[in-house]
Amino acid sequence: GESVGLHLPTLSVQEGDNSIINCAYSNSASDYFIWYKQESGKGPQFIIDIRSNMDKRQGQRVTVLLNKTVKHLSLQIAATQPGDSAVYFCADLHGSGNTGKLIFGQGTTLQVKP
């Protein structure tokens, strides 16, 4: 069946280090991927997205890499800060024209040590 999975449930990093959160997906037809950050008591917050015609996209302190060959994507956070502590979800969109549904992974909890 369709699924999106993250490699590690918890990632602990030192403040100032770079963080890498990984995600694998199973649907070869997926062509749009989104990373969300969810803090305690809040809804998921959009971080960055990438379409299947790209293999890399950069934002402010974040980079998403997409490897369609092995159906893997990653989120890199540069100079991780305490405010980055949260649960991170990757999601892929099934369907086109935004008529589809987002399939979320289980999430990776990022803990930033001061």
Added chain:
Amino acid sequence: DAGVTQSPTHLIKTRGQQVTLRCSPKSGHDTVSWYQQALGQGPQFIFQYYEEEERQRGNFPDRFSGHQFPNYSSELNVNALLLGDSALYLCASSLGGVNSPLHFGNGTRLTVT
């Protein structure tokens, strides 16, 4: 510019009762999706509304129903509540027709006792 707003923030209901949750989309958005998030899990897609019609549905029973109003706001109704319906219910809005990010509200925490 208000983001996605949901009400109420918390709700406690008894098994067998019915509940209605409300959502106002982000300004300019015309599509509303509802998700259920159990503790420690990723959100699960319930359904999506566009032009006041249910456009796509996830694997949820008919006890879950919804509605979208002409102003794009939406309601989620759950009948005959079960203990297992306890979860965070998230509303997300987006622009229909184009693959674009969904913007989420902070959810309604439903507890069924």
